[in-house]
Amino acid sequence: MEKFKTIIIIIILFASCKPTAQSPTTCLEVKVVNKTGLDGCGYLLETENQSYLEPDNLETKYRVDGTKLCITYKKVNKFSVCMAGEMITLTSVKKIK
Numbered sequence: 001m002e003k004f005k006t007i008i009i010i011i012i013l014f015a016s017c018k019p020t021a022q023s024p025t026t027c028l029e030v031k032v033v034n035k036t037g038l039d040g041c042g043y044l045l046e047t048e049n050q051s052y053l054e055p056d057n058l059e060t061k062y063r064v065d066g067t068k069l070c071i072t073y074k075k076v077n078k079f080s081v082c083m084a085g086e087m088i089t090l091t092s093v094k095k096i097k
Helices: 002-016
Strands: 028-034 043-046 052-055 068-075 086-095
Antiparallel strands (some): 028 043, 043 052, 068 086
16 A cells, blocks of 8 residues: 555656756847957947947957857856946857858
């Protein structure tokens, strides 16, 4: 009888579990902006709503003013001297033509 109860409980537990929906991997379109003229700033990423993201790992090949990129990123808990935008770490970068 005890085995039967255990089997029923296990079946109920497995039946109630649902797979979590994975969030779609969509990219954010941004434009590279050269802000090296501002104290402590480098190349920032301007979003469509004119806010800025400050990547800590933008590759040199993408550091061209006006270049359009499609990025995914994660927020980082860092501060910078520039303070013009939110600090991020890029997880993927693709150049848009």
